[in-house]
Amino acid sequence: MVPPAMFDEVSFASYIPDPNEPSQAVAVAKAEEFAQKVAKIRGGGRRGLFGKKAPATGAGLYLDGGFGVGKTHLLASIYHSSPSPKAFGTFVELTHVVGALGFNQAVEQLSNHSVLCIDEFELDDPGDTMLVSRLLAELSQRGVSIVATSNTLPGQLGEGRFAAQDFLREIKKLGSIFETLRVDGPDYRHRDLPPAPDPIPSDELHELADTVDGATLDSFDELCRHLGTLHPSRYKKLVEGVTAVYLDGVHAAPDQSVALRLVVLADRLYDESIPVTVSGAKLDEIFTPEMLAGGYKKKYLRATSRLLALSRFEVTAS
Known part of the structure; x- marks a missing residue:
């Protein structure tokens, strides 16, 4: 569970904010702050009566915005800046990990991580929603910080797909884990570029x-x-x-x-x-x-x- 090869070398310094989109510069600063917080939480914790440290609750950051504004770049930068062990994966890959290991084993495997970075956070069915909601709540309580990217605000995940009250209740729980940060701007993949090539014979x-x-x-x-x-x-x-x-x-x-x-x-x-x-x-x-x-x-x-x-x-x- 590491960033794709495309994001092996990215950093906060290599993210170039669009001067016409002030939210991008704010996002870089906030993401860098979050990475520092991750390291502090991992090294901190409250000392108990018998000298053993209780883990501090993990921090949460949610990067919301359109396509191609550099959210995955910032997510990978947080990953690279955080102490090991750490994990990076898409939402779908995370559900696959839980499916392969089982819920309890997945919690145990991830609970010693400093941060869990989740890209493309999307909810396609109530089962996945409840599974991930419970997983993130458990990890956060064990001191794992969580950062996610999506094109939909936490309170709107699953919108237009399901209306079950149980589903909506889980959505609200997820939203409470994160501080939401909006990243605006045009899709950099197509900014100032000619149209994509036409199909060929x-x-x-x-x-x-x-x-x-x-x-x-x-x-x-x-x-x-x-x-x-x-x-x-x-x-x-x-x-x-x-x-x-x-x-x-x-x-x-x-x-x-x-x-x-x-x-x-x-x-x-x-x-x-x-x-x-x-x-x-x-x-x-x-x-x-x-x-x-x-x-x-x-x-x-x-x-x-x-x-x-x-x-x-x-x-x-x-």
């Missing part, structure tokens, strides 16, 4: 794929079918060692389940900075207007932003 796509060592070439439909046979936690393994991805016959996702799998794949490709070239439809046409009007809108917009950025990455021919 299928025969040209095949020719290009043959010139690149380590590239993959797949029919979009076959890829979608294959993703349905794998648990999303395995998508990271799927792209290991891939230098470029070529997709033939791209079109709108046929349904929500396929679309959500493509979101996870887009995230893993982006983590590894793997260029994407396609034939067929444009990458911003994968998610239909109906999908973009639903409860997963922010997921789809983030995935589109990342796929368009990957389509601009330079591919090195062998």
